[in-house]
Amino acid sequence: xxxxxxxxxxxxxxxxxxxxxxxxxxxxxxxxxxxxxxxxxxxxxxxxxxxxxxxxxxxxxxxxxxxxxxxxxxxxxxxxxxxxxxxxxxxxxxxxxxxxxxxxxxxxxxxxxxxxxxxxxxxxxxxxxxxxxxxxxxxxxxxxxxxxxxxxxxxxxxxxxxxxxxxxxxxxxxxxxxxxxxxxxxxxxxxxxxxxxxxxxxxxxxxxxxxxxxxxxxxxxxxxxxxxxxxxxxxxxxxxxxxxxxxxxxxxxxxxxxxxxxxxxxxxxxxxxxxxxxxxxxxxxxxxxxxxxxxxxxxxxxxxxxxxxxxxxxxxxxxxxxxxxxxxxxxxxxxxxxxxxxxxxxxxxxxxxxxxxxxxxxxxxxxxxxxxxxxxxxxxxxxxxxxxxxxxxxxxxxxxxxxxxxxxxxxxxxxxxxxxxxxxxxxxxxxxxxxxxxxxxxxxxxxxxxxxxxxxxxxxxxxxxxxxxxxxxxxxxxxxxxxxxxx
Numbered sequence: 001x002x003x004x005x006x007x008x009x010x011x012x013x014x015x016x017x018x019x020x021x022x023x024x025x026x027x028x029x030x031x032x033x034x035x036x037x038x039x040x041x042x043x044x045x046x047x048x049x050x051x052x053x054x055x056x057x058x059x060x061x062x063x064x065x066x067x068x069x070x071x072x073x074x075x076x077x078x079x080x081x082x083x084x085x086x087x088x089x090x091x092x093x094x095x096x097x098x099x100x101x102x103x104x105x106x107x108x109x110x111x112x113x114x115x116x117x118x119x120x121x122x123x124x125x126x127x128x129x130x131x132x133x134x135x136x137x138x139x140x141x142x143x144x145x146x147x148x149x150x151x152x153x154x155x156x157x158x159x160x161x162x163x164x165x166x167x168x169x170x171x172x173x174x175x176x177x178x179x180x181x182x183x184x185x186x187x188x189x190x191x192x193x194x195x196x197x198x199x200x201x202x203x204x205x206x207x208x209x210x211x212x213x214x215x216x217x218x219x220x221x222x223x224x225x226x227x228x229x230x231x232x233x234x235x236x237x238x239x240x241x242x243x244x245x246x247x248x249x250x251x252x253x254x255x256x257x258x259x260x261x262x263x264x265x266x267x268x269x270x271x272x273x274x275x276x277x278x279x280x281x282x283x284x285x286x287x288x289x290x291x292x293x294x295x296x297x298x299x300x301x302x303x304x305x306x307x308x309x310x311x312x313x314x315x316x317x318x319x320x321x322x323x324x325x326x327x328x329x330x331x332x333x334x335x336x337x338x339x340x341x342x343x344x345x346x347x348x349x350x351x352x353x354x355x356x357x358x359x360x361x362x363x364x365x366x367x368x369x370x371x372x373x374x375x376x377x378x379x380x381x382x383x384x385x386x387x388x389x390x391x392x393x394x395x396x397x398x399x400x401x402x403x404x405x406x407x408x409x410x411x412x413x414x415x416x417x418x419x420x421x422x423x424x425x426x427x428x429x430x431x432x433x434x435x436x437x438x439x440x441x442x443x444x445x446x447x448x449x450x451x452x453x454x455x456x457x458x459x460x461x462x463x464x465x466x467x468x469x470x471x472x473x474x475x476x477x478x479x480x481x482x483x484x485x486x487x
Contacts, residue, residue, distance in 0.1 A: 003297050004227055011302045012185050015063045015192050025056050025069060028134055028141060032071055035111045036145075043107060045099070048150040049074035051169070055213050058172035061179075061187040067141040072169055073108075074150030077162065096163065100147045101128040108145055126164045156269055170268040175217050186226040189302065190216045196304045197289050198478070199282035202337060205307060205372050205474055207279025208344050211286070215274050218243075218264050233290050236262050236283070243267035281370075284482045307372070309469035310476055312461060318476060321386050322460035323440060326468040329378035331451040336375045342449045343371050347382055350443060354386065354436065359397045359429070364388050364436050370479050372471035380452060381471035383460070385480055389436040399425035 029052045040047045054070035055062040084092050104122050108130045112120040120132040130145040148165045161167050179187070194200040194211045204210030222241045223229045232239070240251050240263035251257050254271065262275035262283060293301045310319075329339065347369040354367045365387030373380040399415070400407035402423050412418055415427040433439035441457065448454050456464045460472045 007297050007299045007302075008186075008189050008226060010299050011189050011192060015188055015302075016185070017062055017064050017066070021064065021067065024136070024139075025052075025067065025141075028069060028143070029057075029071065032069075032112075032143065032145070035114065036073070036108065039107055039111060043103070045103070046076035046079040047073060048076045049169075053146075053168050053172045058169075059175045059184070059213075059217065061175065061184050061191070061213065061217060063188055063192060067139065069141060069143045070168075071143060071145045072165070073145065073147050074169065075147060077149040077151055080149065097127050103147060104128045104130050104145075153268065160269065160271070167266065167268045167272070171214055171266075174267055175214075175221075178221055179217065183220050183225065186220045186229075187213075187217050189226055190220060190229060192302050192304075193289075194286065196302050197286050198307060198474075199286050202340075203373075203375065204279070204282055206285050206370070206478060207282035208340065208371070209277045209279055210282040211278055212274070215264050215278065218267070218274060222264075230290050230294060234287055241265065242270075244270045246270075281479060281482065285478060288482065307470045307474055307478075309466065310460065310473040312469075316476075318385075318480070319460045319472075321389055322472060322476060323384045323386065323389075323437065324456070324458060324460055324463050324468055324472060325382040325384075325444070325454060326456040326463065326465050327380045327382075327448070327452040327454050329380065329451060330453045334451040336373065339380060339449060339451055340371065340373065343373075343380060343382055346447060346449075347371060347384075349447075350384065350440065353443060354439060357395065357397075357429075357431070361395050361397060363431075364391060364439070366483075368475070368479060368483060370471065370475045372467060372474050374467040377467065379465055379467040381465070381468045383468075383471040383475045384440075385475060386436040391431065391434055393434055394428050394430050396421075396426045397429045399427060401425075 033050050036050055040050075050071065050073050052058065052069060053072045054068075056066065056069055057071075084095060087095060101122070109120045109122065112130070112132050116134055116136060118133045118135060120130055122128055123131050127147070129147065132143050132145070134141045134143055146165055146168075148168065149162045150169070151161065151166050153170055156167060156170065175184075191200065191213060194216065198205040199207065199210040201212060202209050218241060219229045220226065222243075223232055238248070240246075240248055242251065242263065242265040244265065244267075246265075248263075251263055251265070256271075256276075257263060257273055260273050260276050261280045262278055263273055264275040266272040266274050289301060327343075351367040351369060354364045355362070357363050366385075367387070368385040369382060371380070371382055396419075399411040399418065402408055402420060402425060408425055411425050411427075415425075418425050418427045420426070433442065437459075444454070444457070456462070456468070458464075460476075463469050463472055
């Protein structure tokens with residue numbers, strides 16, 4: 001056995017679900033199905049299927065202590081669509097949302113008013129679904145109960161899904177039918193690696209969104225095993241993972257694939273890129289860590305550790321170039337994904353305006369940022385690196401070439417203090433801001449989301465909160481080396 005496989009086996013022993021966990025999940029699933037089936041024959045929709053999906057369901061790729069359960073309720077589309085005759089696409093979507101909400105409120109939630117089930121609640125993604133907590137022996141298990149339309153695979157491939165989750169049961173069937181038990185174990189180890197590198201899911205500290213379970217499953221399917229994934233990881237941006245075996249050039253011609261960094265095509269829907277949301281930073285960081293693992297394999301690469309605070313006692317000039325916005329949540333009913341998206345949008349706006357003057361001349365140099373948040377504590381931190389925090393009072397704005405007489409004359413009249421440099425006209429302009437801190441202070445006016453309160457804006461060394469100091473570490477030690485060292 002080589003060193004890699006020895007480590008993989010050691011990790012697998014630590015992360016595989018116990019038999020007790022698997023039995024408990026199966027018992028809960030059967031209980032929920034029984035509760036829902038009691039009243040299902042009284043509904044005005046035809047229920048075709050109630051089955052567990054996701055890693056703890058049909059796929060069986062979950063990690064130890066991963067109790068979250070996804071139960072999908074399949075509605076017969078052919079029966080349901082009769083009530084939509086003559087409806088426009090917009091009206092159809094609205095009617096589905098109304099009906100799904102009614103089913104959640106009048107059927108699913110009342111069915112769960114029994115012992116051990118706590119706080120069944122209506123939540124929204126693309127459409128309403130129910131979330132409930134199940135408690136037993138001090139274990140709290142979160143259950144999501146999701147309605148979808150039970151569609152044939154050929155229908156999805158030809159027409160696309162009716163709702164975004166209609167593909168999910170087919171994802172589960174594909175993984176269940178095409179991965180061996182050994183490959184499912186490799187999926188577990190790969191997911192553990194992504195989590196250990198803080199590059200997993202929609203709460204990924206590195207990048208807006210990290211790798212997801214389905215992307216890990218498809219990587220194992222494509223490269224056959226974990227070592228194959230690691231050995232081919234570096235080439236992923238140039239070599240798409242496509243079940244339909246299309247050439248890269250063909251895939252890049254599809255408009256919504258054109259700008260995606262990675263292409264991992266959904267075998268259920270050839271026009272869907274499973275990797276479309278995976279942030280480039282998450283990929284770059286994982287690539288770096290995989291390269292390090294292949295050179296010096298250690299099982300520490302699979303250990304999940306909290307991001308530490310940055311060390312305030314060590315003098316580092318880099319900290320003088322790092323600024324932080326520390327914010328707290330003030331509206332409890334706003335979902336973390338909404339706040340996350342707004343803060344990433346704000347970060348990108350700041351980056352764009354800080355790097356270039358209106359005239360497109362360089363401003364504060366390279367700007368890099370990251371968002372780190374603690375949802376439980378309601379703390380959100382935007383941390384920025386600024387290459388040149390203090391810049392000159394003026395800059396040279398470029399004008400037309402001297403031999404472009406028409407435009408050159410206009411430029412001279414408008415800018416009598418012009419100079420000629422390398423056969424081009426230039427004029428000295430005064431900057432609006434010389435200090436990045438002043439620019440940021442001005443830019444932030446009226447731009448903080450209403451759901452948040454800004455409690456601190458400072459250089460890194462003056463950060464206030466524990467999560468703020470973690471954010472500084474994240475940017476300084478994990479993100480910046482990917483870009484400043486050209487790794």
